[in-house]
Amino acid sequence: xxxxxFARVLESPLRVLARPIYRIYESLLWEQVxxxxxxxxxxxxxxxxxxxxxxxxxxxxxxxxYGYRKLKDxxxxxxxxxxxxxxxxxxxYENCVKRSLEEREHLYRLLERAMDEMVSSGExxxxxxxxKFFGRLDMLPQRLVAKIREVEALTESYSNVTxxxxxxxxxREEIVQAVRRxxxxxxxxxxxxxxxDEELFRSYLYTSHLGGLDEPDLVIRTSGxxxxxxxxxxxxxxxxxxxxxxxxxxxxxxxILRAVRSYQRxxxxxxx
Numbered sequence: 001x002x003x004x005x006f007a008r009v010l011e012s013p014l015r016v017l018a019r020p021i022y023r024i025y026e027s028l029l030w031e032q033v034x035x036x037x038x039x040x041x042x043x044x045x046x047x048x049x050x051x052x053x054x055x056x057x058x059x060x061x062x063x064x065x066y067g068y069r070k071l072k073d074x075x076x077x078x079x080x081x082x083x084x085x086x087x088x089x090x091x092x093y094e095n096c097v098k099r100s101l102e103e104r105e106h107l108y109r110l111l112e113r114a115m116d117e118m119v120s121s122g123e124x125x126x127x128x129x130x131x132k133f134f135g136r137l138d139m140l141p142q143r144l145v146a147k148i149r150e151v152e153a154l155t156e157s158y159s160n161v162t163x164x165x166x167x168x169x170x171x172r173e174e175i176v177q178a179v180r181r182x183x184x185x186x187x188x189x190x191x192x193x194x195x196x197d198e199e200l201f202r203s204y205l206y207t208s209h210l211g212g213l214d215e216p217d218l219v220i221r222t223s224g225x226x227x228x229x230x231x232x233x234x235x236x237x238x239x240x241x242x243x244x245x246x247x248x249x250x251x252x253x254x255x256i257l258r259a260v261r262s263y264q265r266x267x268x269x270x271x272x
Contacts (some may be wrong), residue, residue, distance in 0.1 A: 048247030128160030135169030171233030
């Protein structure tokens, strides 16, 4: 503990000295990424909130508070870049099943507060942000579902940008649910088996409201883990993946810009 404290004391002056260099570097990155088209749809796996909190001697649950603040900063950067759709992996299906009741309740309250702040600030209206939630919403408390429906209804007519929030979500579960709905429609005569193709299947997924923007161009994951963790398994078949070796609350503007720059430098072949 003393060693970590001493390291931070030494680190503080270095950070002060580095700030002017950081600002110059950030400015250069902005120039570079603005010279090329941005990704239209960015998906985010904001991993590492609890580990970040533990490293600082905080209650792991507090890491989610810092993670929420970071999300607001990241969204501002992405909107400023011209990104049209952002999809955030807020809670996985496993989170909603395996996390402690205390942590889940904390996350639910945080989500309620986040929605209240988004509405009361007027940002959703001023920026024209449509907000959509998807996943196993039936696993959430009714009070939270009611709030979700309220925000979705309020922003339904907004069309500048879209913020998707995946809650109690699992990619395999989404595909299973889609198959069940298609099977039901076939049994009712609404769909013929020979009509089933990729386009029809996409229309049964949670992201069908996005039309041609349903497949992320870029997926960003923090915390150093190199996996997709059951996130948008169908939709990210040809997405570009970018992994950051830092925890989500530590993410800086330059990290986002580097991710976008990396995407812009890649040649997308879509399997060809």
